[in-house]
Amino acid sequence: EAQVTQNPRYLITVTGKKLTVTCSQNMNHEYMSWYRQDPGLGLRQIYYSMNVEVTDKGDVPEGYKVSRKEKRNFPLILESPSPNQTSLYFCASRRLGGGQETQYFGPGTRLLVL
């Protein structure tokens, strides 16, 4: 089954404690992306990657890092989380050159930073 998986699905942490949210896709997609979703703001893109070792900033990259060492994985790293990073996070993947109908979203990770 084609899917994007994220772990953990729910996380409560404290300010300053480094955390990583993993994202993995089984469709051999080149393009992967991270979004955050906040009430009243829709989804905003954090970072994206066009292929292994190729990453670029989205609209709201501050406070986040990503890496793309393997094609299937695209972890989101919060080196020093702050309360304003409390949000719902979605990972997505897509075939490069494919239309948006080929973009799959993960189930989301709910993060609470105290």
Add this chain to the structure above:
Amino acid sequence: GESVGLHLPTLSVQEGDNSIINCAYSNSASDYFIWYKQESGKGPQFIIDIRSNMDKRQGQRVTVLLNKTVKHLSLQIAATQPGDSAVYFCAESPMDSSYKLIFGSGTRLLVRP
């Protein structure tokens, strides 16, 4: 499941009626538009898209209309069903980057039985 917003505009329709969800987009240079459906506890799911050289596109039970003059996009759902209850987002893609998506804030659709 995860809530997607506590203060979303809400459209309530009777099962079997047609639904129209509207979206105003921001960038007159955007040339590609998409509608997504997000059910509770799930990620967004592609519904239908349209390019700026078109003003209407039809799918199965859904139609997207694009009015570039007033930067307005609408999603029409025919014979709305309970399974259509979800939050609907429009998204626009700038002409210079088809890999960037700018999402609207969403509309919640509630289908009354």
